Amino acid sequence: MPEILTGPALYAFVRALPKAELHVHLVGSASLPTVLTLAGRRPSAGVPTEPAALADFFTYQDFPHFLKVYAAVSSLVRDGRDIHTLVTGLAADLAAQNARYAEVTVTPYSHLRAGMPGDELLTGLATGCAAALAEHGVELAWCFDIPGEDGLEAAEETTVFALRERPDGLVSLGLGGPELGVGRAQFAPYFTRAREAGLHSVPHAGETTGPATIWSALHDLGAERIGHGTSCTDDPALLNYLALHRIPLEVCPTSNVATRQVPSLAGHPIRRMLDHGVLVTLNTDDPPMFGATLNGEYAAVAEALGLATTEVARLAANAVNASFMSAGRKTELTAEIQRMMLQDPSSFA
Ligand code: ADE
Ligand code: ZN
Numbered sequence: 001m002p003e004i005l006t007g008p009a010l011y012a013f014v015r016a017l018p019k020a021e022l023h024v025h026l027v028g029s030a031s032l033p034t035v036l037t038l039a040g041r042r043p044s045a046g047v048p049t050e051p052a053a054l055a056d057f058f059t060y061q062d063f064p065h066f067l068k069v070y071a072a073v074s075s076l077v078r079d080g081r082d083i084h085t086l087v088t089g090l091a092a093d094l095a096a097q098n099a100r101y102a103e104v105t106v107t108p109y110s111h112l113r114a115g116m117p118g119d120e121l122l123t124g125l126a127t128g129c130a131a132a133l134a135e136h137g138v139e140l141a142w143c144f145d146i147p148g149e150d151g152l153e154a155a156e157e158t159t160v161f162a163l164r165e166r167p168d169g170l171v172s173l174g175l176g177g178p179e180l181g182v183g184r185a186q187f188a189p190y191f192t193r194a195r196e197a198g199l200h201s202v203p204h205a206g207e208t209t210g211p212a213t214i215w216s217a218l219h220d221l222g223a224e225r226i227g228h229g230t231s232c233t234d235d236p237a238l239l240n241y242l243a244l245h246r247i248p249l250e251v252c253p254t255s256n257v258a259t260r261q262v263p264s265l266a267g268h269p270i271r272r273m274l275d276h277g278v279l280v281t282l283n284t285d286d287p288p289m290f291g292a293t294l295n296g297e298y299a300a301v302a303e304a305l306g307l308a309t310t311e312v313a314r315l316a317a318n319a320v321n322a323s324f325m326s327a328g329r330k331t332e333l334t335a336e337i338q339r340m341m342l343q344d345p346s347s348f349a
Helices: 007-016 032-041 051-057 063-074 080-096 108-113 118-136 148-165 185-196 211-221 230-234 236-244 253-258 270-275 294-305 309-322 327-342
Strands: 019-025 099-106 139-147 170-176 226-228 249-251 280-282
Touching (some): 007 309, 032 051, 080 099, 080 118, 080 139, 108 118, 108 139, 118 139, 185 211, 211 226, 230 236, 230 270, 249 270, 270 280, 270 294, 280 309, 294 309
Parallel strands (some): 099 139
């Protein structure tokens, strides 16, 4: 009889699961104290310097409003020290969630445009990554993403920077920002170049627009995972395709509620994704900006869907499986999750 845990016992089970986070933006991972500190240093950026006002600032009318707020927070990040602070802050937060590995989306174009020298960005990432492992036992990898709103110039600069610098831990090229009016297909040459150079393709698609954007990400950009993919449930043929080809979705449920793409967690199409056999992973996107945590995502989805502990553990295993970590690390983490599946769930009560 599968065991369904709720409340504190469910949370204890989730907490004990080793997890991988596959969709988290570096700027969007800044903790509230970090944002307040950075905002205090640069009051002209328009980001509140008081906690209550910041909470208000992090309430979104719609997706374009969220992107404006995100851009304001991004403008606070100016030098390599800020990057190091973000990376180590994220690592501490991941460790607190018992996340062992994360693929972190970095948007070099935004930082370079804001005047940060490329080598400062790279040094901040490298020193932050080393500290994440040494101090928190968290392994980090990077996804450099194209901010879609900045078009082909951003695509060119991001791809050139990624392939020229090729920092340790860079595993993928992404595409973020708005989808409406920013067709995926125009970015095909950049994704082709990146894939030919050995990077994986992980664009956002189907977060704010329909299934056609996901099809385009698959066909035009060779997407190996889809950022969000929420609207895939509007197209049964797409659901079948994703399941058949085992294309993982980086689902970010709390983000989708906060940016008003779905009405509520209960109204999220995740149940239909799972019922169709799609490889679903759970992620936080921009955790403090949405009041999300990785354990919170697992617990909330498990409660909303009435998942058994084995199904919750499978979500964690999906993320390990869908990641670009080394085969050896995948084997270790999968074995750890399997051992938890065999543990008596009542021991978490
Ligand atoms: N950049 C940061 N968060 C994002 C999101 N949820 N979608 C697209 N671009 C983003
Ligand atoms: Zn995202």
